[in-house]
Amino acid sequence: MKPFIYNIPVKVYFGEGQLSNLGRELSKYGKKVLLTYGGGSIKKIGLYDEVIKEIRDAGLEVFELSGIEPNPRIESVREGARICKEENIDVVLAVGGGSTIDASKFICAGAKVDFDPWDFLDLEKRAKIEDALPLLTILTLSATGSEMDNGGVISNLKTNEKLSNGSMCMLPKVSFLDPKNTYSVSEYQTACGSADILSHILEVYFTTENDLFMLDCVMEGLMKTVIKYAPIAMKDPTNYEARANLMWTSSWAINGFINGSKSTAWSCHPMEHELSAFYDITHGHGLAILTPRWMQYCLNDENIYKYVQFGVNVFGIDKNLSDREIAEKAIEKLSEFLFNDLKLQSTLKDVNINDENFAIMAKKACKGKESIKGFRELTPEDIENIYRMCL
Numbered sequence: 001m002k003p004f005i006y007n008i009p010v011k012v013y014f015g016e017g018q019l020s021n022l023g024r025e026l027s028k029y030g031k032k033v034l035l036t037y038g039g040g041s042i043k044k045i046g047l048y049d050e051v052i053k054e055i056r057d058a059g060l061e062v063f064e065l066s067g068i069e070p071n072p073r074i075e076s077v078r079e080g081a082r083i084c085k086e087e088n089i090d091v092v093l094a095v096g097g098g099s100t101i102d103a104s105k106f107i108c109a110g111a112k113v114d115f116d117p118w119d120f121l122d123l124e125k126r127a128k129i130e131d132a133l134p135l136l137t138i139l140t141l142s143a144t145g146s147e148m149d150n151g152g153v154i155s156n157l158k159t160n161e162k163l164s165n166g167s168m169c170m171l172p173k174v175s176f177l178d179p180k181n182t183y184s185v186s187e188y189q190t191a192c193g194s195a196d197i198l199s200h201i202l203e204v205y206f207t208t209e210n211d212l213f214m215l216d217c218v219m220e221g222l223m224k225t226v227i228k229y230a231p232i233a234m235k236d237p238t239n240y241e242a243r244a245n246l247m248w249t250s251s252w253a254i255n256g257f258i259n260g261s262k263s264t265a266w267s268c269h270p271m272e273h274e275l276s277a278f279y280d281i282t283h284g285h286g287l288a289i290l291t292p293r294w295m296q297y298c299l300n301d302e303n304i305y306k307y308v309q310f311g312v313n314v315f316g317i318d319k320n321l322s323d324r325e326i327a328e329k330a331i332e333k334l335s336e337f338l339f340n341d342l343k344l345q346s347t348l349k350d351v352n353i354n355d356e357n358f359a360i361m362a363k364k365a366c367k368g369k370e371s372i373k374g375f376r377e378l379t380p381e382d383i384e385n386i387y388r389m390c391l
């Protein structure tokens with residue numbers, strides 16, 4: 001096991017009634033607040049009014065950037081950075097899902113530089129993110145974990161690129177996690193968000209590196225939590241216990257804790273980001289389609305033990321079956337969960353994706369490298385094969 005650093009300094013207010021702390025927390029960073037949000041769901045659920053009241057009661061001045069898109073666009077980031085510079089904004093408050101929070105992270109960084117914020121993401125320029133305005137978040141959708149991690153993903157539809165970058169200076173200072181704010185999330189977005197959470201864990205769990213047994217147990221617990229509670233939240237959207245479990249799992253799935261010393265590259269995420277970049281599909285749905293096929297494609301005699309561990313510990317498959325049977329059953333169970341319990345359509349054709357861009361997407365998924373050095377090394381040819389398995 002290699003040495004590792006654990007450093008997740010995000011202050012989390014979890015549960016109901018915590019918004020009364022918002023004004024005080026914002027005030028620590030200054031007087032001028034840029035409030036960022038998406039297409040209006042926060043107005044429908046009354047959260048917008050509550051937030052505005054807290055900000056005004058604290059004597060702060062509020063500016064707004066609304067309309068941040070799902071799969072947030074670089075144009076929104078540019079606009080936010082422009083407002084921050086022109087109005088001398090002190091602190092950004094993102095209210096929404098991963099898209100609003102991700103865009104806000106790059107707005108915070110973009111506010112500190114004179115160049116185009118796309119340069120932070122562009123694979124050739126890859127400008128260093130060295131400084132950013134402080135960011136606070138109020139999460140309204142359990143999925144990406146952006147509320148507690150330091151990365152973000154931004155799309156440039158003009159160039160069919162969806163790229164990520166991260167920096168400790170973009171980590172939210174404070175995040176407010178009230179499960180009630182997710183009651184209004186649709187059945188479909190709940191399913192997609194849950195598939196995303198599960199994928200964040202699977203990307204780390206499926207590794208060939210030896211690491212802490214303790215972390216494998218934590219990951220198995222997190223996965224069981226998603227499998228237990230996502231169908232409940234879909235059926236009964238105001239079930240507090242289900243929403244609370246999904247919310248806290250979303251944060252812990254990707255905040256760095258479960259990584260330990262592992263450095264294996266993620267596989268399904270870069271493959272999915274190309275689907276979103278070319279076809280603007282919902283991230284979690286793309287992951288759901290890809291993940292079981294990726295698992296099937298990667299399975300071999302050397303790594304089968306991981307599938308067995310997963311099948312037995314997460315899905316309770318009989319450990320007396322042969323390793324091959326357990327592995328196959330584990331993939332089957334995962335597919336059943338994603339496509340039956342979460343009711344997500346199971347093929348790329350279902351989301352109107354055909355094979356015309358597979359070759360270019362497979363190459364781009366390697367992000368300028370020869371291959372993805374993940375659980376199993378994937379060349380562009382392998383990635384194309386996996387895309388084909390999803391048709």
Ligand code: NZQ
Nearest residue numbers: 038039040041070071097098099140143144146151184185
């Ligand atoms: O825009 P509004 O009106 O708010 O509606 C949103 C949007 O249409 C809606 N929604 C959010 N909260 C709601 C709600 N509707 C009703 N009630 C609520 N309480 O849901 C839709 C999707 O929102 P979005 O923010 O796009 O979803 P999500 O949180 O899944 O974020 C997805 C984005 O995050 C990136 C994805 O690639 C994608 O661009 N990711 C970010 C990561 C990170 N920062 O670490 C990691 C992830 O792997 C992921 O790549």
Ligand code: ZN
Nearest residue numbers: 144196200283
């Ligand atoms: Zn994800």
